[in-house]
Amino acid sequence: MGIRTTVSGPPKSQFDVFRIASQQRIEGAASRAVHREGRRAVSDIRTAMQSARLGRLGKAIDSTSDLDKGRVHRRGRSSFSVSSAVHLRTRSERTIGAIESYTAGAEISPRRGRWLWFATDEIPKLTGSGKRKFRLTPELYRKNGLEAKIGPLVFVRSVNGSPLLVVKNATVNQGGKPRSAKSRLKKGGLPKGQRAKDFIVAFVGIPRTARAARIDVPAMMESARQRLPETFNQEMRKG
Known part of the structure; x- marks a missing residue:
């Protein structure tokens, strides 16, 4: 069945x-x-x-x-x-x-030359306008007319041998405002609100730096x- x-x-x-x-x-x-x-x-x-x-x-x-x-x-x-x-x-x-x-x-190394240059608080940190602002370098300092506004860069060594770029016979803000360096007037006088300074350190150079x-x-x-x-x-x- x-x-x-x-x-x-x-x-x-x-x-x-x-x-x-x-x-x-x-x-x-x-x-x-x-x-x-x-x-x-x-x-x-x-x-x-x-x-x-x-x-x-x-x-x-x-x-x-x-x-x-x-x-x-x-x-x-x-x-x-x-x-x-x-x-x-x-x-x-x-x-x-x-x-x-x-x-x-x-690790950041210089592309041209021996040194990486960093602007001090005496001069502008950036240059350019709008979206085209760049970190200030000696090359841009010269290219963007800051030699006429502040003064030409001169290479020197600090007391410990570190490389510096300085501006001689510049002026800075009387109240200590940072990034205020200016050149003297054409006849050697001081711009309003500025005081004379024998030299300012514009850039400090280092051979390389590491970024974590x-x-x-x-x-x-x-x-x-x-x-x-x-x-x-x-x-x-x-x-």
Whole structure:
């Protein structure tokens, strides 16, 4: 004696519809999760740079994701991948070099000549205007007309042998205001509010300097990676 049973259920086409809908829901949640964490990583990096007093340097950092590009990388029927990347959106060598040094550390050596020159508090720290402001160097000092406004640079050695660039017969603010050096008047007189000074130290030279990393980007990226599972679950619950 035998028993025959028949199990009935929805047709295969309905299972296919369910499978496809589930796959799309999972892909969508994953795409949104990696997109969110990429944007959050950028925000964390920018905030850290502001806290480290790096000005607007963080604006050069951005992220892009497969969600931005409207794509999912599929492998077969059920396997897929989506990603988000944090990147620099500038080609400026100056900006790229600054970000690399502040995030990975760097040893800075002079590109031309023997010395790295740093402006003292007697002269302006920056030169230029608007967005085109640059750290003042002896080359820019001469190029931007500061020899006429303050005086020509003269190379000397300090008592300990360190290289200096000084300006002779300059004037400084009577009240001690920093970065106020000016040249004498054409007939040798003093500008209003200034007092005479035999010489001022305009630049101090060093052979090289090391810059320690101030922003731990790998740690922030690892935090984003660890948050991904919960962010994915949040996106799945949104449905």
